[in-house]
Amino acid sequence: MSTNPSQSGTPRGSESSGGSLGKTAGASGSSGMREQVTNAAREGAKEVKTQAANVTESVKDLASQAGDKLMSSVEDQKAAGADFVGDMAGAIRRAAQEFTTVPQAAHYIRLAADQIDGVSSAFRKRDIGQLVADVQGFARRQPTAFLGAAVLAGFAAVRFLKTSTASSASFGGGQDSSFGANRGGAGDRPRSRGFE
Numbered sequence: 001m002s003t004n005p006s007q008s009g010t011p012r013g014s015e016s017s018g019g020s021l022g023k024t025a026g027a028s029g030s031s032g033m034r035e036q037v038t039n040a041a042r043e044g045a046k047e048v049k050t051q052a053a054n055v056t057e058s059v060k061d062l063a064s065q066a067g068d069k070l071m072s073s074v075e076d077q078k079a080a081g082a083d084f085v086g087d088m089a090g091a092i093r094r095a096a097q098e099f100t101t102v103p104q105a106a107h108y109i110r111l112a113a114d115q116i117d118g119v120s121s122a123f124r125k126r127d128i129g130q131l132v133a134d135v136q137g138f139a140r141r142q143p144t145a146f147l148g149a150a151v152l153a154g155f156a157a158v159r160f161l162k163t164s165t166a167s168s169a170s171f172g173g174g175q176d177s178s179f180g181a182n183r184g185g186a187g188d189r190p191r192s193r194g195f196e
Helices: 012-097 103-125 128-141 143-170
Strands: none
Touching: 012 103, 012 128, 128 143
């Protein structure tokens, strides 16, 4: 008992076309939805990429500005260091003038001042990268001398800091640097060890 589609009472073309029309409408609706989701995802990805590029550019600008400020500050410190070394060379030259009775000593002191002045001019003429490379090269060639110079520089810095803090304390309005100093007030009586 097989049934023939033509015997079922519905025309063969109408069943197949009606079924396929429903399938096509459903498929085109879902493919339209997929297309919308895909387009929205693409637009969202483009927006994220644009925002990421903007953030990256902002970070680069900030880093560049910070680098510029740092280099400006380093250049200012380099100039101040060169001035300090130049002033030290001038002080050494003035000290050499005091050695009129020992001309040989005065000669060597002036030579030392000239060497120090050469260091000062090298600071002024070279950029930071060259100075760092020179110091690194010296440290590789003469590690003992570099270590000794670093230790001497450390001692000089500590000595300078101690004298500058001591001089600022003496200019602090005549106050004693010890906190519990005895000023002769009523609460400053010596206490006895026994019961009073």
